[in-house]
Amino acid sequence: GDSVTQMEGPVTLSEEAFLTINCTYTATGYPSLFWYVQYPGEGLQLLLKATKADDKGSNKGFEATYRKETTSFHLEKGSVQVSDSAVYFCALSAASGTASKLTFGTGTRLQVTL
């Protein structure tokens, strides 16, 4: 079945540091890929998405590129802020028919300090 593997946390960075959170997936066909973020005390929010190979999703300074050859969708940000502290989830949605349920990774907690 479909699965998503993302790096274990927590990740602790100083403000303005470079962020990478690795995500790889296993799926049949060509899934859509997502990063969701859960800020403390809040619900899950979509951060960015990519629906086909080589697409780059971007939002709020975060980027991720859909790499079919390496089945990866790594999240990056050039300069993190304290306000980016949250739990980040990589997810995929099967591409075919009505099977649009999301399969999530285990989440990576990011803590940004001054």
Place this chain on the structure above:
Amino acid sequence: GAGVSQSPSNKVTEKGKDVELRCDPISGHTALYWYRQSLGQGLEFLIYFQGNSAPDKSGLPSDRFSAERTGGSVSTLTIQRTQQEDSAVYLCASSSDPHNEQFFGPGTRLTVL
């Protein structure tokens, strides 16, 4: 309201009791999903409703779990004879189309004593 709402926000129950969790999706959204977020299992898909089609129940962990969606809008997730391992945050999401962004509610935190 502008977003997905869920009630109650917190529910504490005793082992063996039945519970009902409610989800109000965004108005006009035809697709509705239930997920569960627990420490041991992460975020898991439970069930999915799309319009008048038969729901996809493939993620329900046991026959103690059921869900319905009345009138294509509000959904209720029912857990019968709750067990301690049912303790989790139950999340509801909706989307305007199966392949569009899913918007999540704040969740219901269920604690089974």
